[in-house]
Structure formats: structure tokens, C-alpha cells
Amino acid sequence: xxxxxxxxxxxxxxxxxxxxxxxxxxxxxxxxxxxxxxxxxxxxxxxxxxxxxxxxxxxxxxxxxxxxxxxxxxxxxxxxxxxxxxxxxxxxxxxxxxxxxxxxxxxxxxxxxxxxxxxxxxxxxxxxxxxxxxxxxxxxxxxxxxxxxxxxxxxxxxxxxxxxxxxxxxxxxxxxxxxxxxxxxxxxxxxxxxxxxxxxxxxxxxxxxxxxxxxxxxxxxxxxxxxxxxxxxxxxxxxxxxxxxxxxxxxxxxxxxxxxxxxxxxxxxxxxxxxxxxxxxxxxxxxxxxxxxxxxxxxxxxxxxxxxxxxxxxxxxxxxxxxxxxxxxxxxxxxxxxxxxxxxxxxxxxxxxxxxxxxxxxxxxxxxxxxxxxxxxxxxxxxxxxxxxxxxxxxxxxxxxxxxxxxxxxxxxxxx
Numbered sequence: 001x002x003x004x005x006x007x008x009x010x011x012x013x014x015x016x017x018x019x020x021x022x023x024x025x026x027x028x029x030x031x032x033x034x035x036x037x038x039x040x041x042x043x044x045x046x047x048x049x050x051x052x053x054x055x056x057x058x059x060x061x062x063x064x065x066x067x068x069x070x071x072x073x074x075x076x077x078x079x080x081x082x083x084x085x086x087x088x089x090x091x092x093x094x095x096x097x098x099x100x101x102x103x104x105x106x107x108x109x110x111x112x113x114x115x116x117x118x119x120x121x122x123x124x125x126x127x128x129x130x131x132x133x134x135x136x137x138x139x140x141x142x143x144x145x146x147x148x149x150x151x152x153x154x155x156x157x158x159x160x161x162x163x164x165x166x167x168x169x170x171x172x173x174x175x176x177x178x179x180x181x182x183x184x185x186x187x188x189x190x191x192x193x194x195x196x197x198x199x200x201x202x203x204x205x206x207x208x209x210x211x212x213x214x215x216x217x218x219x220x221x222x223x224x225x226x227x228x229x230x231x232x233x234x235x236x237x238x239x240x241x242x243x244x245x246x247x248x249x250x251x252x253x254x255x256x257x258x259x260x261x262x263x264x265x266x267x268x269x270x271x272x273x274x275x276x277x278x279x280x281x282x283x284x285x286x287x288x289x290x291x292x293x294x295x296x297x298x299x300x301x302x303x304x305x306x307x308x309x310x311x312x313x314x315x316x317x318x319x320x321x322x323x324x325x326x327x328x329x330x331x332x333x334x335x336x337x338x339x340x341x342x343x344x345x346x347x348x349x350x351x352x353x354x355x356x357x358x359x360x361x362x363x364x365x366x367x368x369x370x371x372x373x374x375x376x377x378x379x380x381x382x383x384x385x386x387x388x389x390x391x392x393x394x395x396x397x398x399x400x401x402x403x404x405x406x407x408x409x410x411x412x413x414x415x416x
Contacts (some may be wrong), residue, residue, distance in 0.1 A: 005228030048099035051137030053085035070115035082208035168214035279305025308391030
């Protein structure tokens with residue numbers, strides 16, 4: 001059933017607004033009062049990437065009066081295939097500034113607030129409290145749990161989406177929703193899924209229009225909640241498979257014992273207010289819904305963590321190897337197309353999926369000192385763990401991978 005509108009009608013519409021939004025005002029569920037609600041609404045969009053792009057553009061076009069954009073990244077060439085809010089000319093610029101410029105150009109009648117800062121437990125509560133509704137298009141489960149907890153604490157609805165490869169998912173969380181519709185991220189995922197470095201947008205890829213499809217649903221859910229019409233996706237996960245052009249609905253209830261006395265209401269609540277910085281993620285811009293997030297924490301063996309070196313330290317080791325003062329094998333565990341984009345001279349290419357093959361063993365025999373790198377460092381850590389579990393003893397990975405090499409050692413090496 002429809003829920004009450006989140007906001008009351010704002011100021012009277014100007015002639016320019018009546019003309020711009022006329023096709024929307026003609027909808028019986030919207031009307032002049034509904035458009036005035038949008039004019040007075042404040043919506044925060046987390047992530048100006050693959051999902052944030054369509055969300056921001058459709059909310060701006062619809063006339064949402066104040067839109068906040070939160071992101072802490074820069075525009076990269078590899079973003080352009082799906083992050084349509086950023087034109088080619090803005091590569092290298094801050095994503096928040098780029099997205100805000102596009103939104104301003106699209107609709108000069110609305111206000112855009114830029115939040116160019118990392119969303120952390122210490123800052124999230126103040127951030128979400130300023131808005132009527134939060135739309136989460138981030139790609140980090142740690143962030144998503146804390147955002148969900150913050151929204152629960154202040155009673156704000158949270159529109160959530162994710163994409164990977166040809167698949168997408170979207171739903172709505174609202175801890176204080178009436179009619180038994182209260183749901184949180186913990187209800188959908190009571191246990192945080194384990195991360196799989198191979199299941200990220202930067203590794204597995206994503207079809208751009210899938211971002212548009214899911215982002216459009218997220219924008220629609222936002223407008224429905226603001227205006228108080230339609231059936232919100234509370235307790236329902238909408239799943240899209242672009243390969244067979246299907247949409248299916250998966251209902252989900254509240255997690256067992258969530259409402260019992262003393263039970264933790266949301267997973268991220270314990271971290272709210274703490275001066276904690278989230279793990280840096282890869283360059284993906286959409287939030288996969290299962291174990292799809294690239295972690296940069298050190299992969300450990302049964303007893304000790306895998307040693308690591310920085311990109312400048314690798315440079316020194318390569319120079320020493322050239323002089324005959326060091327002996328090791330540098331291995332690139334990325335895919336061939338990534339290696340063709342940018343490579344470190346002197347590295348052997350052995351994709352992660354082939355790291356234990358006979359051919360790989362010839363390149364990096366177990367008795368050799370092996371240094372591994374990838375795009376950031378999640379795959380190299382996984383490769384290191386596999387090697388150590390299969391007889392290799394002297395294995396090291398490069399912190400931050402070739403991306404750190406481009407930033408800290410060789411600025412001429414392209415980033416992607």
C-alpha cells in the first residue's frame with residue numbers, strides 16, 4: 001500500500017516550473033501539490049558513478065529541489081562507459097564537482113550541494129540527517145551497512161541498488177516504516193558476505209545500460225516515497241537479468257530476533273560516531289549485492305600475514321635487480337587486456353586464474369622469491385595466499401598495485 005508522502009508541499013510553482021514539469025504535473029498521482037513536494041524535497045545521493053549518474057539526472061529532471069551529492073573520487077577514463085553524468089572533458093576532475101556541473105546545466109532551477117568527502121561512521125549521521133531520503137549507489141559493503149544504520153537511527157528511508165556484469169538489484173530499506181514494512185540491510189543480508197576480489201566492476205565488468213536500468217528504478221522509488229504514491233519496494237528485492245531481459249521479485253522479511261530485547265538493530269550501528277576510515281575500494285562505481293566488493297586488507301595464511309611492499313620500494317628493487325643485486329620474479333596477475341593498457345617493465349603476466357597452472361610454475365617456481373601485483377592489490381593478495389598454501393614460501397605483494405605505481409612512481413603510466 002502507498003505510504004504517506006515524506007514531504008509537505010513547498011512554495012508555489014513559478015511559471016518556469018509549471019512549464020518545465022507540465023508532463024509530470026499532469027499525472028494524477030503527482031499534480032501541482034506533488035510537484036511542490038518535490039520542490040521542497042532534499043535527497044542525498046551517495047556515489048556519483050554508474051548508479052548515481054541516472055539517479056541524479058532523473059531526480060534533477062523531475063524537479064527535486066535540493067540534491068546532495070557525496071563522493072570522494074576523481075573521474076577516470078574507465079568510468080565513462082557507464083558513468084554517463086561525466087563527459088570526457090572532465091576526466092581527472094573531482095566526481096562531485098563534475099556531477100554537480102552536469103546537474104546544474106540540466107536543471108538550473110534546483111539546488112545542488114556538494115559533499116566531496118569520504119563517508120565514514122564519524123560523518124555519516126550528520127550527513128544523512130540533512131536530507132529527507134538517502135539513495136545509496138556506493139560499492140562498499142562496509143559503507144552500506146553504516147549508512148543503513150545511520151538512516152535507521154534518524155528514521156530516514158534508504159533506496160539501495162547494485163549492479164555487476166549483466167545483473168542488477170534494487171530495494172528500499174526503512175527501519176521506521178509503518179504497516180510492518182520496516183526493513184534494513186541486515187534483513188536482506190544478516191551476515192556481511194565475504195568479499196571476492198574477482199567479483200568487482202573493475203575486474204568482472206558491468207554493462208553500462210544495466211546501471212541505467214537499475215538507477216531508473218532507484219529514482220522512481222525515490223519519487224514515489226517523496227510523493228506518497230505507489231507500492232514502495234519495502235520487503236521486496238527487484239532483480240534484473242539483462243541477458244534474458246527478465247525482472248523478478250524476491251520478497252524478504254525481517255531477520256530473526258531483530259526486534260527482540262537487546263538485539264542489535266543494524267550491523268553498522270556500533271560504528272556510528274567512531275573516527276574510522278573505510279577500506280579504500282577499487283574504481284568501480286556500483287554496489288554489487290552479493291560478495292562483490294574488493295577489499296584491500298591483507299590476506300593472511302593460517303599463521304602470518306603476507307608481506308607487502310610499496311610501489312616506490314618495488315622501483316628500488318627493480319633497479320637493484322638490473323644491477324644484479326637482487327633476484328626475484330615480478331608477476332602481474334591481471335588479465336591480458338589490462339596488461340596491454342599499462343604494464344610495469346620486467347613483469348611476467350600470469351592471470352590470477354592461471355596462477356597454479358603448470359605454465360605458471362615454470363615462470364615462478366616455488367623456490368624463487370615472488371613479488372605479485374595487480375590493478376590495486378586484492379587479486380595479488382589472493383594469488384599470494386594461493387601460492388603460500390601450495391608450497392611457495394617467499395611471496396610478497398605490491399600495496400595498491402599498478403594504480404599506486406602510476407600515482408607514486410610513473411605518472412606517465414595511464415590509470416584505468
